[in-house]
Amino acid sequence: MTNSNGTSNSAAPASGALAPEEVMRYSRHIIMPQVGSEGQRKLRDASVLVVGAGGLGGPVALYLALAGVGTIGITEFDVVDLSNLQRQILHQTADVDKPKLQSAKESLLAYNPNVTVVEHPMPITSDNAMDIIPNYDIVVNGADNFATRYLVNDACYLAGKTLVDGAILLFDGQLTVYKPGMGCYRCLYPDPPPPGLVPSCAEAGVLGAITGIVGSMQATEVFKQILDIGEPMVNRLLLIDALSMQFREMKLRRDPACPLCGDNPTVTELIDYDAFCGSPPIEVPVPAAAGASS
Amino acid sequence: MAVKVQVTSVIQKAVDGQREFDAEGGTVAELIDNIDTRYPGFRGQVADDSGELHRFVNIYLNDEDIRFLGGKDTQVSDGDTISFLPALAGGA
Numbered sequence: 421m422t423n424s425n426g427t428s429n430s431a432a433p434a435s436g437a438l439a440p441e442e443v444m445r446y447s448r449h450i451i452m453p454q455v456g457s458e459g460q461r462k463l464r465d466a467s468v469l470v471v472g473a474g475g476l477g478g479p480v481a482l483y484l485a486l487a488g489v490g491t492i493g494i495t496e497f498d499v500v501d502l503s504n505l506q507r508q509i510l511h512q513t514a515d516v517d518k519p520k521l522q523s524a525k526e527s528l529l530a531y532n533p534n535v536t537v538v539e540h541p542m543p544i545t546s547d548n549a550m551d552i553i554p555n556y557d558i559v560v561n562g563a564d565n566f567a568t569r570y571l572v573n574d575a576c577y578l579a580g581k582t583l584v585d586g587a588i589l590l591f592d593g594q595l596t597v598y599k600p601g602m603g604c605y606r607c608l609y610p611d612p613p614p615p616g617l618v619p620s621c622a623e624a625g626v627l628g629a630i631t632g633i634v635g636s637m638q639a640t641e642v643f644k645q646i647l648d649i650g651e652p653m654v655n656r657l658l659l660i661d662a663l664s665m666q667f668r669e670m671k672l673r674r675d676p677a678c679p680l681c682g683d684n685p686t687v688t689e690l691i692d693y694d695a696f697c698g699s700p701p702i703e704v705p706v707p708a709a710a711g712a713s714s
Numbered sequence: 715m716a717v718k719v720q721v722t723s724v725i726q727k728a729v730d731g732q733r734e735f736d737a738e739g740g741t742v743a744e745l746i747d748n749i750d751t752r753y754p755g756f757r758g759q760v761a762d763d764s765g766e767l768h769r770f771v772n773i774y775l776n777d778e779d780i781r782f783l784g785g786k787d788t789q790v791s792d793g794d795t796i797s798f799l800p801a802l803a804g805g806a
Contacts, residue, residue: 474806498806508806564806587802590723594802609801611769618724618770621804659722659799664733668720670777670797 436461442534446488454649460488464534466646467491469556471544471572473524474498475626476586477562478510479635484642485528485535492528493538493556496521497704507628543702544568546690549575558645560638561585564620565702566612567693573598573605574690577680584641586634589619591627593634593660596672597641597653603674604681608657612697630662717745718795725760725798729753737796742773743786745796760798761786772799 438446438457442464449455449463466489470477473496484492500508500515500523508520515523525537540552544563553559553575561583563569569587576583576598583598585605598604637658644650657670679686694701716736719729726733730753737752739745743765750757760771765786767773773780774797780788790796 472805476805504806562805564804566801566803569803587804589802589804592723592802608772609770613768613770613801618800618803621806624723626804659797661722661733668777668797670772670774670799671779673779673782675781 438464442488445532445534449487455647459647459649462646463488463643464490466558467493467556468642468646469493469495469540469553469559470562471495471560471568472562472564473508473510473520474504474562474564475507475588475621475628475631476635476638477560478508478524479632480560480562480639480642481524481528482509482531483636483639485532485537487639487643488532488534489642489646490534491536491538491556493540493552494521494524495540495542495544495552496524497541497543497702499705507626507631509632543704544571544575546571546693549690550579553581554579556581558642559583560642561587562635562638565697565699566618567697567699567702569605570612570696571690571693574680574687576600577604578689582645584638584645586638588626588630588634589621590624591630591662593630593658593662595634595637595641595653595658595660596656597645599652599654601674601681602654603672604678606680606687607675607678607682608672610675610678615698627662630660633660633662716792717790718793719745719749720795720797722799722802724800724802725756728756728759739790741784741786741790742775742780742788742796745790746786759800768800770801772801773797774799 446460450460470481473494498520500511500518500520502516510524510527521539521541528537559576559581561572577600580600585596587594644652655672657672659668676683719737720734737745738748761767
């Protein structure tokens with residue numbers, strides 16, 4: 421977690437030398453001049469919040485953990501359903517009916533016990549977003565509804581955090597990175613669609629592997645942000661069509677008329693996003709094993 | 715004036731399952747009229763009853779959002795590509 425000075429509180433000492441086990445584990449990263457030992461320590465010192473431990477959040481969190489990102493926060497309130505297992509790689513058949521957060525944490529720590537997984541076992545809402553998001557360096561969006569997407573966008577802008585955004589449906593994927601002051605989700609889509617007009621993955625379906633493509637790209641953008649390398653997907657929107665396997669890129673501009681990040685903002689605090697999107701409030705399911713959520 | 719039109723999965727069903735096809739028109743509005751003539755109901759995917767473009771569907775002339783050009787009056791030329799991109803919210 422990041423403290424008020426912007427430095428890290430991860431388990432290993434900040435900027436401390438890598439342990440022999442870390443040098444061996446991360447050797448394929450460390451050997452690259454763009455990462456090196458210093459970059460690996462930056463990854464260890466970083467804290468990243470992943471919104472949702474589902475289709476996108478799974479591969480994002482997995483690659484962050486494998487790479488040794490020191491603190492990985494996850495917001496997730498759902499339980500594992502059999503229908504999740506076609507794509508959600510952190511959960512297995514034996515995890516059905518378990519809280520996804522529990523199953524995600526177990527998977528991540530099994531891959532890499534060096535990382536800290538911070539659990540936020542609730543939906544992210546206007547009431548708690550500003551208690552959670554400011555504690556992290558970077559936020560990754562794996563939400564599955566418009567209300568949460570506008571909420572996370574607004575909270576990241578207000579907290580001054582970079583948001584690595586991805587979305588999927590059917591055979592399509594989208595990827596972009598919002599840096600405060602350089603355009604936001606409201607610049608891209610000023611209004612949400614009326615409820616029911618754009619189907620969800622549950623209603624229309626989604627190719628399991630597209631979650632891995634987009635989630636891996638989101639993780640890549642996080643690494644670039646932490647390591648300060650390459651050209652981030654800022655002011656660019658990547659469109660992925662898995663059927664034709666065509667990748668196209670569109671310009672994404674800050675809209676001077678944006679109510680959040682424009683020249684005369686009217687959204688200066690979090691609002692009621694269910695009302696904004698015309699969507700019903702999120703229902704939190706009860707895990708089969710009472711008290712299993714930790 | 716032949717313009718290449720590209721749509722994503724959400725709109726694909728409104729244009730006979732195509733991802734890409736040609737359409738005619740000198741502006742984005744004319745292009746939408748042309749597509750709607752061939753595929754009745756298409757207009758409703760991208761605009762409301764008064765003809766105003768939905769704010770949750772982006773339209774790009776090549777790689778530029780037409781809201782930063784001339785909106786529905788944006789001129790299009792032979793060889794241009796127009797893309798219709800509704801918002802996606804899937805993540806789970």
